[in-house]
Amino acid sequence: MAAVTMKEIAERTGVSVSSVSLVLNNRDMGRIKPDIASRIREEAKRLGYRPNRIASSMRTNxxxxxxxxxxxxxxxxxxxxxxxxxxxxxxxxxxxxxxxxxxxxxxxxxxxxxxxxxxxxxxxxxxxxxxxxxxxxxxxxxxxxxxxxxxxxxxxxPSIVPDEVKIGKDITERLIDAGCRRIAYIGLDDDIAAQVGRFKGYRQALAERGLAFDERLVTNPVIGAEAMASTERLMDDLHPDGFFCFNDARAWGVYQAAAWHKLAVGKDLSVIGVDNHQVLAETLSPYLTTVELxxxxxxxxxxxxxxxxxxxxxxxxxxxxxxxxxxxxxxxxxxxxACALVEKESVVGSESMQTDK
Structure with missing residues (x-):
């Protein structure tokens, strides 16, 4: 069977070949009426039109x-x-x-x-x-x-990256809005852009909301046993009421430490992570409020x-x-x-807030 051409589609729809070309190359917006463009696409689909990439590349280089x-x-x-x-x-x-x-x-x-x-x-x-x-x-x-x-x-x-500073500010401000006043930062043992930016946003939000920065509330451990130990020390010594975690994996460690201290996440303290990791954010109980990269x-x-x-x-x-x-x-x-903050259940008052909505 011979390949369907733009000319054939034009004849069947009663329009010019140039109009068909604009539509099938997704360049019709503002140039071709929507109802005509829709008719062209429907006819092309019905006839089984497939673009000739070789011919096109020869014409356009x-x-x-x-x-x-x-x-x-x-x-x-x-x-x-x-x-x-x-x-x-x-x-x-x-x-x-x-x-x-x-x-x-x-x-x-x-x-x-x-x-x-x-x-x-x-x-x-x-x-x-x-x-x-x-x-x-x-x-x-x-x-x-x-x-x-x-x-x-x-x-x-040209490049695109997450706004890491805004991530830090958004999370810290959300914790402050939930009533947290002793907000711990569980960071990363590296000075990559994400760590630097999120920590900067954390400090900016504290300053703008009139809360003093306390370096004792900051820990940048290696993931694993060290992260768990440092989180437990924070809970023992400083009793944070909010935790800003560099990622959802570190939030998981906070959940474990809270359980050891018989504290309920979402009721006794608030936790927010970053990643919206499909497994962690939807497996932890209560579900983890997190920023989606x-x-x-x-x-x-x-x-x-x-x-x-x-x-x-x-x-x-x-x-x-x-x-x-x-x-x-x-x-x-x-x-x-900018990144979206995905509200779930790990921030104090989140249940009532969701009910109000």
Whole structure:
């Protein structure tokens, strides 16, 4: 059976071939009436239309393929959301995403980059396992390129990362609003951007709300036995009424320590984590109030930004998919995206607050 052409769709719908082209390339917003665009898409679907990528690439000198390079992100529990956001955004523009994982190995990374280039990719997304400053391989800099969950050490490339300072402020302010006055910070034994930013936000919120900073309420342990021991010491010596945990895994340690001290999370003390980890946040009892890192949104924004660079145009005519966190403007280059606080049950008064809603 011969392939269905745009001309055939145009004839069956009574419109021009150029109108069909705009619709099937997702460039119809503001140019083609919605009812006509809907009719074109329905007819294309009914006829089984498939775009001819080879012919298109010969006309435009583009393959409509994007390369997605990551280090260890494909082995983390949040990788799926990041890649899904990128795929959904790419699909809306008629692009395909090719994903490779380098395991943090430079030799493998170079090989994978060359492989993607052989496929004729139009541009690259370069993603890291967590928010960090990174040095991008020079072989990528001749292509349109966007960093995801990372920033360029040279400050030259567009990038998107979580707003770590705002995470710290939002969590601390939520605990203060719940009546907490002795808020412990259970941090990370590393000075990565997330640790630095969240701790900064914690201190800013305390100062702005008139609460004195007490360094004795801060601990940055290695995860495991050390984290448990330091949390238990805090409960013994300082009796915190609120816990800001760097991530949900550290919140799990607070739950354990609270049980040893016969304290009820959500009643005797409040706990908030970060990650909205599918297992931890929904398994802990009571369910953990947590900040959801915007992996889907970062993948989506990064792809939309990349396509705007490839096509050298404003791509706002193609609406993004629904997201929990608000997507930043594509006009900006180094972007920090706000994260959503997901209310559950681990903050004192959360049950009554949910009932009021």
């Amino acid at each position: 583009r393959t409509r393929i994007l390369g997605f390079i990551s280090d260890e992100i494909a082995t983390t529990p949040f990788a799926g959301r990041l890649i899904l956001g990128a795929q959904d955004a790419a699909r809306a523009f008629g692009y395909t995403l090719l994903t490779v994982n380098t395991n943090g190995e430079k030799a493998l990374e170079s090989s994978e980059i060359e492989t993607l280039k052989q496929y004729g990719v139009d541009g690259f997304l370069y993603a890291r396992m967590f928010n960090q400053r990174t040095s991008v391989p020079g072989t990528l800099r001749d292509y349109p390129l966007v960093l995801v969950d990372a920033t360029d050490v040279e400050g030259e490339l 915007p992996h889907y949104e970062m993948g989506c924004w990064g792809t939309r930004k990349l396509i705007s660079l490839i096509e050298d145009r404003d791509v706002s005519d193609v609406l993004p998919p629904p997201t929990r966190a608000v997507l930043p403007s594509l006009e900006d280059s180094e972007v920090k995206i």
